[in-house]
Amino acid sequence: IVGALQALDSGAHVFIEKPLSTSLDGVSALLEKARVKGRNVQVGYNLRYHPAIKAINRIVESGRLGKILTAHAEFGLYLGKWWHERDYRQSYMARGDLGEGLLLDASHEIDSLMWFLGDVQQVSAFGGKLSELAIGGADAIRILMRMKSGSIASVHLDCLQPTYTRVYTLVGEDTALHWDCPRGRADTNLGRLRIFNSETNRFESVRLRGRPEDTYVEELRDFVRNVKKGVPPLVGIQEGAKVLRVISAIQEAIQTGQVVPV
Secondary structure, three states, X not given: OHHHHHHHHOOOXXXXXXXXXXXXXXXXXXXXXXXXXXXXXXXXXXXXXXHHHHHHHHHHHHOOOOOOOEEEEEEEOOHXXXXXXXXXXXXHHHOHHHOOHHHHHOOHHHHHHHHHHOOEEEEEXXXXXXXXXXXXXXXXXXXXXXXXXXXXXXXXXXXXXXXXXXXXXXXXXXXXXXEEOOOOOOOOOOOEEEEEEOOOOEEEXXXXXXXXXXXXXXXXXXXXXXXXXXXXXXXXXXXXXXXXXXXXXXXXXXXXXXXXXX
C-alpha cells in the first residue's frame, strides 16, 4: 500500500499484483488517493484474461444460462509441485508472517465468481493446516458465499491434491456450464469448457480460442491500453478492494466459526 501511495503521489498509474494487499489496512486511503489523482490502479487477476474465463463471462452475460442459482470453483495442487526446482519451504506460501498464503494466492477463484455473479453478501468458511506440510497457514479451505443476487457459491482451495485441479461450475434452472483442466495447469492449457444443451439433453463442448500462456501479456497490454485511452481497467482498485473485503470476511469466518457479512 505504501509503495502504491507513493507511486500515485508521483503521478504514475499503478499495477499491483494480486491481491490488492494482505489486509484492509490503508485500502481506504489508497482508494481516495487514486480518486483524487485520477490515476488507474489495476490489480493483477490475470485469470480474467484466460480464454476460458472470458468465454464463461460472455456466456453469462449473454443470458444463455438464465439466472445463475449456484456456482462452485475449485483450485488444488500439492504445494511441493507448485514451483519446479524450488523448495516450497522458502516460498511466501510457507511463511505465516506474510498472511494467509493459500487464500491470498488462490483468490483468483473469488474474483472470477464475483465477475460472473456480482458482489458477495455474506460468507462462512472452514480452514486449517491438515497435512504435514511445513507451512504457516492453512493448506485447505472451504468457503460458502451468499451473493447479493441471491445465488449461492462455494469455493474449495487446497495445496494437497497430487495433480493440478481447477474447476468452475455454474448452474441455473435446468441449465449449467462446466470448465475444468484435465490436461494440467491453466497457464499452459485452455482446459475443457462444456455447456448443457436442453434440446439434446447433454453437455456439449464450447470451442475456446486463444493462448492460455498469454494471460499475463494480455493483462499488461490492457493496462497500457487503458492508460492511453483514459478508461478504467478490467480489474481496478474497486474490484480489488471488494475481493480483499471478502478475503477478510473469510478469515474472520474461519477464526470465529460464524457467518460473516461482507
